[in-house]
Amino acid sequence: MAASFLAEFLKLRKRPAAWVLMLVWTTVVILFGYLFTYSFVSAPAPEDAPREQRAQQEAFSEELLSTLMPENLLENLFVNGTFAIGGAIVLILGALASGSEYGWGTLKTVLTQRPGRLGAFSGKLLALGAILVLFVLVGLAAGSLGSLVVARLEDAAVDWPPLRELAKGLGVGVLIFAVWGSLGFALAVLFRGTPLAIGLGLAYALAVENAIAALPIESEAFEDVRSLMLGENTSSVSGYFGSSSQAFGAPEPLVEPGRAALVLTAYTVGFILLAAFFFRRRDVT
Amino acid sequence: MDDMPLVETRGLTKRYGQRITAVDNLDLAVWRGEVYGFLGPNGAGKTTTLRMLLGLIEPTSGTASVLGEEPGSPASLGGVGALVESPAFYPYLSGYDNLRVISRYAGVPRPRIGEVLETVELSARAKDRFKKYSLGMKQRLGVAAALLKDPELLILDEPTNGLDPKGMADMRALVRELGRGGRTVLLSSHLLGEVEQICDRVGVIHKGTLVAEGTVAELRGEEGLLVRAEPLEEARQISESLRGVEGVRVADGMLRLTTEPGRAAEINAKLVSAGLRVSELRPVEQSLEEVFLELTGGETV
Numbered sequence: 001m002a003a004s005f006l007a008e009f010l011k012l013r014k015r016p017a018a019w020v021l022m023l024v025w026t027t028v029v030i031l032f033g034y035l036f037t038y039s040f041v042s043a044p045a046p047e048d049a050p051r052e053q054r055a056q057q058e059a060f061s062e063e064l065l066s067t068l069m070p071e072n073l074l075e076n077l078f079v080n081g082t083f084a085i086g087g088a089i090v091l092i093l094g095a096l097a098s099g100s101e102y103g104w105g106t107l108k109t110v111l112t113q114r115p116g117r118l119g120a121f122s123g124k125l126l127a128l129g130a131i132l133v134l135f136v137l138v139g140l141a142a143g144s145l146g147s148l149v150v151a152r153l154e155d156a157a158v159d160w161p162p163l164r165e166l167a168k169g170l171g172v173g174v175l176i177f178a179v180w181g182s183l184g185f186a187l188a189v190l191f192r193g194t195p196l197a198i199g200l201g202l203a204y205a206l207a208v209e210n211a212i213a214a215l216p217i218e219s220e221a222f223e224d225v226r227s228l229m230l231g232e233n234t235s236s237v238s239g240y241f242g243s244s245s246q247a248f249g250a251p252e253p254l255v256e257p258g259r260a261a262l263v264l265t266a267y268t269v270g271f272i273l274l275a276a277f278f279f280r281r282r283d284v285t
Numbered sequence: 286m287d288d289m290p291l292v293e294t295r296g297l298t299k300r301y302g303q304r305i306t307a308v309d310n311l312d313l314a315v316w317r318g319e320v321y322g323f324l325g326p327n328g329a330g331k332t333t334t335l336r337m338l339l340g341l342i343e344p345t346s347g348t349a350s351v352l353g354e355e356p357g358s359p360a361s362l363g364g365v366g367a368l369v370e371s372p373a374f375y376p377y378l379s380g381y382d383n384l385r386v387i388s389r390y391a392g393v394p395r396p397r398i399g400e401v402l403e404t405v406e407l408s409a410r411a412k413d414r415f416k417k418y419s420l421g422m423k424q425r426l427g428v429a430a431a432l433l434k435d436p437e438l439l440i441l442d443e444p445t446n447g448l449d450p451k452g453m454a455d456m457r458a459l460v461r462e463l464g465r466g467g468r469t470v471l472l473s474s475h476l477l478g479e480v481e482q483i484c485d486r487v488g489v490i491h492k493g494t495l496v497a498e499g500t501v502a503e504l505r506g507e508e509g510l511l512v513r514a515e516p517l518e519e520a521r522q523i524s525e526s527l528r529g530v531e532g533v534r535v536a537d538g539m540l541r542l543t544t545e546p547g548r549a550a551e552i553n554a555k556l557v558s559a560g561l562r563v564s565e566l567r568p569v570e571q572s573l574e575e576v577f578l579e580l581t582g583g584e585t586v
Contacts, residue, residue, distance in 0.1 A: 007389035014378055105373035109430065112339050112367045113390035116359045120390070284341040 004115045004123020005130075008097075012131050017096055025089050025135055026142045033082045034068060034146030038153075041065045070147040071159040074169040077143045078238035083173055086139060087180035087234055088205045090132060094181035095197040097128045098275065099188025107284050117280045125185070125272065132181050136173035140166070168240060172261070176234050179264045180205070182271035183230070189275040192282075205231065227254045230267060236260035289353060290314035291438050291469050292321075292338060296347035299333050299493075307333040309493035310347065315471050317437075320464035322484030323473040326581065330493040331473040332370055335442050338471075339367055352437060363391075366436035368444055372427030376416035380407060380426050383415055384433065391434050401429040405459065421452035428459065439463060439470045445479060457483055477573045487573075491581045504576050510549055512540040512556070513565035520561050527555060541569065 012018050041061040045054040067076045077083055101107040110120050151158045161169070187197035209231035226232050236255035243252065255263070292315035299308040308330040315321045325331050336342040338349055340357010354361035374383040384398045402408045405425040410418070418426065424444060431439055444460065445453040460483055464470045474480050480487055481501055489497040497504055514520035517535065524533045524542055530552070532543035542552070546568035556563050
């Protein structure tokens, strides 16, 4: 397994697409996490607006600005949805990690070496896991840089979250990326290629989940279904770091963070087992 | 050659659904140290068989063993180098890095990469990206990858496919060289000339079934002489009485004598001294192509 891991890690490390996705992820953190919000909060309220409206906007801006400060790094990255967007990016990475082998026909090259199918599969998965941890660390680092710059611009104190909270942030980030990355990985194994896997994965992540969440149905059964969905649990697990500002108009999470973590873990294991089953059993033609 | 074949299949069968039988009840044995040619037209079942031997495809029924182990198991793959159909590598990596990836999978020390690149004469372009390689270079990289493990058994599936004449000649020379080193080679091809030039033994597969197996000489059939003489009937009677002639038959207005071709002068002298007019006398030269056409019912390759 170690030999397969080293081989797979070399492939991913040298793959330009992996670095492009990391660059996209870093840009997402900086743009959506900090730059856009800071541009909004630093814009002065219109002079001719009624006093009540100006006061409301200033209060909202202040609340937003506080989330951009270093002490609220995790709240900003997780609760405000930056890591949820990152999930879509790592879904692509997961699909590329397994699906490209089918497109290039390299699976036969891999599987005619020594490790055997499960050895090759485990190596592939471990290498993806290692890269996902790197993605989480880069996300946290980019967020730290963004918050540091905002604090400097605002002449505010630089207080970081306690180390324990940062470790929890790393864990939750890895969990979110693991579930979305393994979804992409499993879809690509299932469809023996990347295009359909990425297309369906992104359609689910960006359209289906949101459309279902927006349905005007108020029943317990519907909420039970929603509470099992990936996106809902991704939002809910972020509840470890606070709740979304009501000013954003975001709904309260349906699931308690601990349960959401369990659901995401179960999904990750399920996706991996599904991929392993097809990877091991199918003919390579 | 050892008592145990390096590759052995018994009743190996692969069906796709109810209607397609790609490989049908195949019994095959490849012995240590030989270069075995697996010959058949496109779609005959050669690649499917090789994929089953490498564990890439699960047989529907029958058994196979490679190096005495189950196909596709780490124990079997450890001693096998393979190039199946077109060489497949990572386009964004250099030739060298592609071999690095494979060497890591195979647990082969890094210096071996340089050795195999030398063997296939690709060292000078090793740092170029695979996607920039010509077809010939890709094929050579495929052979280099197959050699990385210094395998006991090399499985090469149509290694000259798509190559220009020079590339084909180079590849054949390389395979011959590898075979001479005591390595066992299982080579599939649809090119008769290639198999004839390279292989010690040949198995002919047609529509998933092994229709003939033997050395090239065995497949060509019995040795003999073709004689055109007049009168033909008298020539036949005299030929039958000659020492060393084991059989005589008439075909296309000529006599076909089953005998050693080296007796041509002696037979010519006997016939002429008997007052016959001999206008043609030559060895029977049935090519592998004729044998192949006979075996496959005229299907071309």
